[in-house]
Amino acid sequence: MTKTLKINSGSLIPADTIRFIRPIDAEERTRLVERYGDDAAGFKISIQFADKTTKLAVDSLDEVRGQGIGLVNIGSDRHVVASNIKExxxxxxxxxDKLAGDKxxxxxxxFRSRIETTAGALLSxxxxxxxxxxxxxxxxxxGPK
Structure with a gap:
C-alpha cells in the first residue's frame, strides 16, 4: 500500500508522487498574499509533484514528518520523501558541462549528486x-515503508 500524506485538513496525496517539498519563506508568502489575498498567508510548504505541478499546504515540515513521512534534505531547503529515493x-x-552546453x-x-526518485531526478x-x-x-x- 502506498503511504499517503494528509494536507490542508483532508486532502490525501500519495507520497510516491511527491518530487520534493520545500518550506515557503516570508518573502514568497508576501508575494502569495499580494497575488491571492489574505487566505494565502497560512501556507507553510510547497509540494512539487512528478509532473512538476505544485500544491501549497498549511502543514509544516514537522507536521509532515509527524505523519510518518521520512524527509531527506537534499540542499536548497528541498526535502525528498526518503522512501522515494532509488539511487x-x-x-x-x-x-x-553537458547540461550547460548540450541543453x-x-x-x-x-551540485554534488544526482538523485533518482520515484517522482523523477533531482540535483543535490x-x-x-x-x-x-x-x-x-x-x-x-x-519505521519500515
Missing amino acids: ASPFTKDDA GYTLNQT SATPEQVMSRRAKALEAN
Missing part, C-alpha cells in the same frame, strides 16, 4: 553518501 550518484563537472541550462550552484548539493545516510536515518526514524 544517488555523483554529479561531476563533466555532467554540469543550455545555467547552474546557479554547485549533498554528496551521494550524505543523501543515502540521511535516507537511512529518515527511514529508520519512521
Whole structure:
C-alpha cells in the first residue's frame, strides 16, 4: 500500500508522487498574499509533484514528518520523501558541462549528486553518501515503508 500524506485538513496525496517539498519563506508568502489575498498567508510548504505541478499546504515540515513521512534534505531547503529515493550518484563537472552546453541550462550552484526518485531526478548539493545516510536515518526514524 502506498503511504499517503494528509494536507490542508483532508486532502490525501500519495507520497510516491511527491518530487520534493520545500518550506515557503516570508518573502514568497508576501508575494502569495499580494497575488491571492489574505487566505494565502497560512501556507507553510510547497509540494512539487512528478509532473512538476505544485500544491501549497498549511502543514509544516514537522507536521509532515509527524505523519510518518521520512524527509531527506537534499540542499536548497528541498526535502525528498526518503522512501522515494532509488539511487544517488555523483554529479561531476563533466555532467554540469553537458547540461550547460548540450541543453543550455545555467547552474546557479554547485551540485554534488544526482538523485533518482520515484517522482523523477533531482540535483543535490549533498554528496551521494550524505543523501543515502540521511535516507537511512529518515527511514529508520519512521519505521519500515
